[in-house]
Amino acid sequence: MARIYISLGTNISPEQHLKAGLLDLQQYFGALQLSRVFESEAVGFKGTNFLNMVAAADTDMSIADVVATFKQIEQANGRIKSEKKFSPRSLDIDLLLYDNTVCALPVELPRGEILFNAFVLWPLAEIAPDLQHPVVQKNYHSLWQAYDKQCQNLWPIAFDFPAELQPSLILSTL
Template sequence: MAKIFISLGSNIDPEHHLKAALTDLTDHFGELEMSSVFESEAVGFEGSNFLNMVVAAQTELSIEEVVSTFKLIEQAHGRVKGAKKFAPRTLDLDLLLFDDTVSQQPIELPRAEILYNAFVLWPLAEIAPSLNHPVVKQSYQTLWGSYDKSQQSLWPVEFNWSA
């Protein structure tokens, strides 16, 4: 069993889409460990605020199968295949970590944005504070502690969901 960490984000009816994604992820991967939900300004484009969180799960699927599952969930919730990268979205699911795998193919792991997007690093540090980044060899708590928090606006929000 591999432990995976998944970034979830939405800025189109975000509460609805995050809840739907959590239900689908539970259906596919079983019990989830969930961070708080954070609201953040859009990064890289002008748009409405995002809701973001990180969840952890266990899987016996391969990296390719996990990513394929994410794409199916995104598409089931209105994500348009091949849509512009920096644009509003109903749902964005990104595989951040697959155990301590370091790879470029089939996808980049660990995902680079862990180190530069507060909306990924803060929730990851919340649910895996003592876990070390497999490349930089520092804990996510340490990385978040040294992160320049003036770079991105981010704040926790109330969010209720039950499996």
């Protein structure tokens, strides 16, 4: 069984798509551990603010099957395959970590943006503060503490999680 960490982001009907994405993830992966939800300014383009968070789950799926499942969930929530990299998103789901796997294919792991985007690093540090990044060998709490917080605007928000989420859900508050 592998422990996976998942980044979710949306800026098109963000509450609706984030809730739907969480319910879909729970359907495929069971109980989820969730960070708080954060609002952030768009990075790389001018656009409306995003809602972002990180979830953790356990799975027997391969990396390729996990990524394919994420793409299926994105498409079910209105994601268009041909969208530009820096553009509005109905739902963006990325695999950040798959245990301590380091690889380039079928996807880059650990995902590079962990170290560069506050909207990934802060929520990851909430739910896995003592976990070590498998390449830089520092834990996520330390990485977040050292992060230049002036380079990206990000703030936690109140969010009504779907009542249908399993009660074993853990909400962190760092």
